[in-house]
Amino acid sequence: MPPPSDIVKVAIEWPGANAQLIEIDQKKPLSSIIREVCDGWSLSGSEQFALRYADGPQLYITEQSRSEIKNGTILRLAISPARAARQLLDRIQSHGIDARLEALKELAKLSADPTFATEFINMEGIGTLARLVESGTHFGEMLAFTLTAFLELMDHGIVSWDLISLSFIKQIAGYVNQPMVDVSILQRSLAILESMVLNSHSLYHRVAQEITIGQLIGHLQVSNQEIQTYAIALINALFLKAPEDRRQEMASTLAQKHLRSIILNHVIRGNRPIKAEMAHQLYVLQVLTFNLLEERMMTKMDPSDQAQRDIIFELRRIAFDGENDPSGTEKRKAMYTKDYKMLGFTNHVNPAMDFTQTPPGMLALDNMLYLAKLHQDTYIRIVLENSSREDKHECPFGRCAIELTRMLCEILQVGELPNEGCNDYHPMFFTHDRAWEEFFCVCIQLLNKTWKEMRATAEDFNKVMQVVREQITRALAMKPSSLDQLKGKLRGLSYSEILRLRQSERMSQDDFQSPPIIELRERIQPEILELIKQQRLNRLCEGSCFRKLGNRRRQEKFWFCRLSLNHKVLHYGDLDESPQGEVPFELLTDKIPVSDIKSVVTGKDCPHMKEKSALKQNKEVLELAFSILYDPDENLNFVAPNKYEYCIWTDGLCALLGREMGSDLTRSDLDTLISMEMKLRLLDLENITIPEAPPPVPKEPSTYNFTYNYG
DSSP: OOOOTTEEEEEEEETTEEEEEEEEETTSOHHHHHHHHHHHTTOOOGGGEEEEESSTTOOBOOTTTGGGOOTTOEEEEEEOHHHHHHHHHHHTTSSOHHHHHHHHHHHHHHTTOHHHHHHHHHTTHHHHHHHHHHHTOOOHHHHHHHHHHHHHHHTTTSSOGGGOOHHHHHHHHHHHHOSSOOHHHHHHHHHHHHHHHHHOHHHHHHHHHHOOHHHHHHGGGSSOHHHHHHHHHHHHHHHHHSOHHHHHHHHHHHHHTTHHHHHIIIIITSSSOOOHHHHHHHHHHHHHHHGGGHHHHTOOOOTTOHHHHHHHHHHHHHHHOGGGOOSSHHHHHHHHHHHHHHTTOSOSSOGGGGGOSTTTTHHHHHHHHHHHHHSHHHHHHHHHHHHTOOSSOOOOHHHHHHHHHHHHHHHTTTTSOOOTTOOOOOGGGGSOTTHHHHHHHHHHHHHHHHHHHTTOOGGGHHHHHHHHHHHHHHHHHTOOSSHHHHHHHHHTSOHHHHHHHHHHHSOOGGGGOSHHHHHHHHHHHHHHHHHHHHHHHHHHHHOEEEEEOOSOTTSOEEEEEEEOTTSSEEEEEEESSOOSSOOOGGGOOEEEEGGGEEEEEEGGGSHHHHSTGGGGSOHHHHHHEEEEEETTTEEEEEEOSSHHHHHHHHHHHHHHTTOOOOOHHHHHHHHHHHHHHHHHHHTTOSOOOOOSSOOOOOOOOOSSOOOOOOO
């Protein structure tokens, strides 16, 4: 007979004594259980003791967290959090250097525990650490442990960052600005400054006054990628929190300091592979840089503004060489109208009206002027070859440039905040000081080429733009490392190639609507669904690594989850770093019987998406979240690393529970595999007719293996 659900069997250790094997009754108060454990070792004063996990982070167990204890867990009897906090606070203020160092080392480890942190903070512990830093008498390991403990304690959000003194900020900034400083001290100093900037508006101004951009850029030229990551993270934080009128100024300063080329040469093209956190920070910098375009994107053109109208005149002059303008006002007006029509504007009389919609607003005009001035031959060629056509197949340059600018803003999400957990940076945008404008110039040439390949007319405008969007997004997905590589990828994605790709990715519905084909599809579908189900379960058996989202992304913590080979138990556990390959079951200390699982929920229904801190998560994180709800009232929360893993796990769990798999990935796989199977089976049928009484289609075994390379 299985034990009651509120009874947990554990082992409890105490230094110098044999471990106690006991059954914890979760209905009894924790203080009673600790008293019984102390009695077993003849220890008095049970109120001075507490239970902690013996493995992993070794967190204290509280009434709130005790439900997380699993059968077979090894616990350790330890002094209570309040007693530990008092002892450590006394020791870090002692005169003995060795005793103080050991105390700070232990404090740095314990500070990650929220129970201990609360006790230590209530004893004014943060103020004590701040004074140690401000004194300037700590160096080396002692200072590194002090900063680590300070950062861990502050990250619990128990006290406000606004309480930090100016002298503390100056001391931390001094470590960052020093040319030679210990790596561990520099890492923690950069992290503390980043947290200050992100968590306090007033501290942003103080940090911005103390930190020089030039010094931060200097930290990008080192060989340590961790330091580079912390430095870019602080630059991003300063960029993100800067007032709007300061961002352009800061961008100019970064450009003058050659930030882009330094990142390209020392980070992207460095000797080390880009780690996940560095990729995220590069993505954030890319987004923040493109967001500088938002003001122009949302600025309407003022048709009465002569300076703005002069830009349109300049476009006309470059294209048609206005030196021989007629002298008469009426003749000049008629000629301008004709020229504006050849330039492809929608409003031939007053083309300024074309730029009154936002987005893309004045940004489109900026792009057109850049093309006309810096790629003049290309600009003139595009305009003239279309203005001279008489077959209604001319590509309207003005209208296309405006719509293309809008499209590129959507693709690159100009004006949107960075997505938490996204690493989608594009190396090619770090290869040119005017990457946005150059990207536009490449894409407008693609649009002109695709227009000709499609032999499009004005009525086909939207169709052409759809094809161009597909060409651009497919090329970006290949992650070209330079603009030249982008051009090469786009050359390979001609209109005919897009048609071929579309054809290969979906069946033509018109060819498969006859009753025999529909019947064949219905016969095949259960077999294919079973194959997909087995593939999903096999992937769960292989397992996946998930990242824990904390207050500071850069200090990444991971955990791994996989299904047992007999599909009866989910094993999971924490990892120190992202694994390379499969993680053995022995290393995964926690488990959930599949029979205990009640349901799987996703998105905003997940418990960790309902918490206050999670409400700040963006849409992308919400779309990757799912939770397992199991007996009695427990949950295991996930945030998938990407949409693919999300679909694999949610489908696999549904299959495990005997429920319908409904993700987009399953629908796509089902259509693709049914198409493949039907084509293979239909190869043997020379003619398909619809007789009055069609004979049943014989059941055949699958003629292919369902194997993907999911590496």
